[in-house]
Amino acid sequence: MTAAHDPKDTQREFREVVNMTRAALRRWLQTDESKAVGMTPGGERVTEPGRAESVGHHMGDRILALKETPAAKLTEDDYADMRKVIGYVHRHTAQRPAGDIEDSRWRKSLMNWGHDPMK
Numbered sequence: 641m642t643a644a645h646d647p648k649d650t651q652r653e654f655r656e657v658v659n660m661t662r663a664a665l666r667r668w669l670q671t672d673e674s675k676a677v678g679m680t681p682g683g684e685r686v687t688e689p690g691r692a693e694s695v696g697h698h699m700g701d702r703i704l705a706l707k708e709t710p711a712a713k714l715t716e717d718d719y720a721d722m723r724k725v726i727g728y729v730h731r732h733t734a735q736r737p738a739g740d741i742e743d744s745r746w747r748k749s750l751m752n753w754g755h756d757p758m759k
Contacts, residue, residue: 647719651711654722657729658754662707665754669700677748696752699725703754729755 660668668674678686678694686694702721709718732750741747741757750757 645719645723647711647714650719650722650726651714653726654706657726658703658707659759660751660754660756662704664756665700665704665751668751669697669704673748674700674752677745678752694749694752696728696749699728700752700754725753728753733757 658665672689675689675693675697676687678696680686680692681695684692686692686697699721703725706714706718706722714722729750732746732753733755735746736757737744737746747757
C-alpha cells in the first residue's frame with residue numbers, strides 16, 4: 641500500500657459512498673433497469689438489458705465481492721477498485737441533474753455502483 645492511500649481511510653470512505661446493503665445491491669443488479677444504464681468499456685451507451693454489460697453493472701458485482709471480503713484479506717487490486725468506486729460516486733454525485741431523480745438514468749447508474757442518492 642502506498643503512503644498516498646491509507647487502507648483504513650479507503651475502507652471508511654468506501655463504506656460511506658456504498659450506501660446500499662449487499663441484499664439491496666444484489667436485488668438491484670438483477671433488474672432490467674440496472675442492466676439498461678451506463679456505458680460499456682468501449683464507450684457505448686447501454687440502453688436496454690441484454691445487449692452489453694455496462695462498466696457500472698460489472699462493478700456492482702465487484703462491489704458485492706469487496707463487501708464480502710474480510711479487511712485482512714483485501715489486496716492492492718481490491719483497494720484500487722475501492723478507490724475507483726469512491727471516485728466514480730464523488731464525480732457523478734457532483735453532476736446531479738435538476739428535477740426529480742427517482743427514475744433517472746443518473747440515479748440508476750449510481751445504484752449500479754452501490755450508491756443510492758435518494759438515501
